[in-house]
Amino acid sequence: MRKLVTIQKVKNILPIENSDFIELVEIMGWKCVVKKGEFKIGDFGIYFEVDSFLPIMEKFEFLRKSSYAKNDIMGEGFRIKTAKLRGKISQGLFLPLKDFPEYKNLAEGTEITELLNVKKWQMPEVEGAAGIEIGDKPYGIPTTDEVRIQSSQELIDDLTGKPYYIATKMDGTSCTIYFNNGQVGVCGRNKEYKETTASGYWKLAHLYKIPEKLTGLGKNIALQGEYCGEKIQKNRLKLQKPKFFIFNVYDIDTATYYNYRDFRDIIAHLGLETVPVEEEGESFNYSLDELLEKANGKYPSGLDKEGIVIRSQENTEDGKFLSFKVINNDFLLKEK
Known part of the structure; x- marks a missing residue:
């Protein structure tokens, strides 16, 4: 936290x-x-x-x-x-x-x-109405909030020498879509929302047929990702329709995350999209200054990207992973 x-x-x-x-x-x-x-x-x-x-x-x-x-x-x-x-x-x-x-x-x-x-600080983020809240995010599904590396530099040492990957940080709003014992639900960062035609979260889920795909898979899991599109943040990706960039698969039964390999495999199997992966490696070896430089850059739209997220490929003993974010300073300076 x-x-x-x-x-x-x-x-x-x-x-x-x-x-x-x-x-x-x-x-x-x-x-x-x-x-x-x-x-x-x-x-x-x-x-x-x-x-x-x-x-x-x-x-x-x-x-x-x-x-x-x-x-x-x-x-x-x-x-x-x-x-x-x-x-x-x-x-x-x-x-x-x-x-x-x-x-x-x-x-x-x-x-x-x-x-x-x-x-x-928080701003309204979701296209139109998020929907009708029906409670907190259920089943112990965690809320995602990566630590900024400048506040926890020890994570660089913890990850050094370990397999890692670097993903682009997408500028949208957090979304979780889960399946548990026959039930499909959709959540924002902290709350679960009732299925209505007015809910932007549910529109996204149905656009990519995620309820049907998770039901067919039959595993008690939660897909967590970034919901990007028109009227969300500033739509820096210049998307014409909403997109769901997935960065976590959470196993509800075991209260653990899928490791990187299994995460990529299951998202491919479902025909969905992960966050863009910029780099994979077997031995992490970056300094803080090198990571700050690496966080610079643009989205395909030509606008400044928000930054990068660095994670270990393998889980820790508690079923989590080493991870942190590095925010692009050019993005921060232009943020309103």
Whole structure:
């Protein structure tokens, strides 16, 4: 699960050319613009990741001009986004720990997202009405939310030397379609939806005959992927009809994921489409900087791709896999 707000230590300080007022600090794998002289190497502070949505509080009012946001889902507050200042990318917000004395004794890495009432920024994503909610996602099917590698650099070491693959991160909305003991259901990121002709999720399922295909297969599984198309996000793929790019197959009976080989085989058998795989390899050996470079690029439409997802080909002992995402900085800078 992504930790939006944590106690972190300054690893390095980098100057910004021709600036007397700001500089860069390195926290974990991130770089943030801060006031010049505000931090020394080794100082602790509070790091707010990109997509943190901060509440209306006096100590955050300095963000009003640059970061105030409001919508029907989130209410009003201050949204942290990737920014570019004096030619340098700033990814997140880093504030001195002295401004939050109530947290001064907490250890490095401690999460304080809920203590500060910070939420993850969300926008309506689904074409038309998502449908009528009938409950939470059932049968313990997990919600997908890859960690950004800058926040968990140890994953690079964990994956090094292991078989891996790199897939394009598609810019849509999360969708899960499952079959369990004769029942087919369709879910968004967290909720299950009633079958109606108005539900975009169900339209997608029927477009590709997924209920019939899963029923014919007869396995208790959930297909998880990205639902992309017109009126979803900004349709950066310029699709004329909805598409379902699958990135997981989850076994409901065993509460485990299919490994890479079995995942590819079953999606091919069903006549469906996986997320685009950019690279496969037997021994992962990339640095953070190399991955950030690899995340750059375009979709076939010519627009900036969202980034990449890196995963192990084989599952871990608990039936999961090593995985993380790397977001394209060009994509982040243009995000609204």
